[in-house]
Amino acid sequence: MHITSIKGTNLTLTDAIKSRVESKALALEKLTKDFEPAAELCVEVGKSTKHHAKGPYFFAELQLSVPGSQLRAVCEEEDLYHAIGQARDQLRRQLKDYKDKLQDRSKQGGRPGKK
Numbered sequence: 001m002h003i004t005s006i007k008g009t010n011l012t013l014t015d016a017i018k019s020r021v022e023s024k025a026l027a028l029e030k031l032t033k034d035f036e037p038a039a040e041l042c043v044e045v046g047k048s049t050k051h052h053a054k055g056p057y058f059f060a061e062l063q064l065s066v067p068g069s070q071l072r073a074v075c076e077e078e079d080l081y082h083a084i085g086q087a088r089d090q091l092r093r094q095l096k097d098y099k100d101k102l103q104d105r106s107k108q109g110g111r112p113g114k115k
């Protein structure tokens with residue numbers, strides 16, 4: 001898996017934000033080994049508005065392209081780093097479910113009782 005883009009909306013991307021995104025993406029890399037080299041991750045982080053000072057206005061959006069599907073996770077939180085972690089957790093759960101679905105399809109055989 002490789003990160004195709006990291007985009008910042010309504011904020012400047014610092015090295016700390018980029019390194020946090022890359023470190024959180026490493027946790028997903030273990031699950032995407034079966035889809036190599038086609039797995040691509042696009043990340044967008046930022047503020048939803050420029051004028052709010054309270055509430056969940058930081059967001060993180062992760063889009064993972066795997067063969068046969070496009071997985072997407074969005075999370076809004078009061079802390080940007082927490083939003084990145086929550087979105088990564090959502091995407092990890094979706095990826096596990098997708099892999100389980102693929103395994104179930106491969107285990108299904110023909111119609112039972114038919115020879």
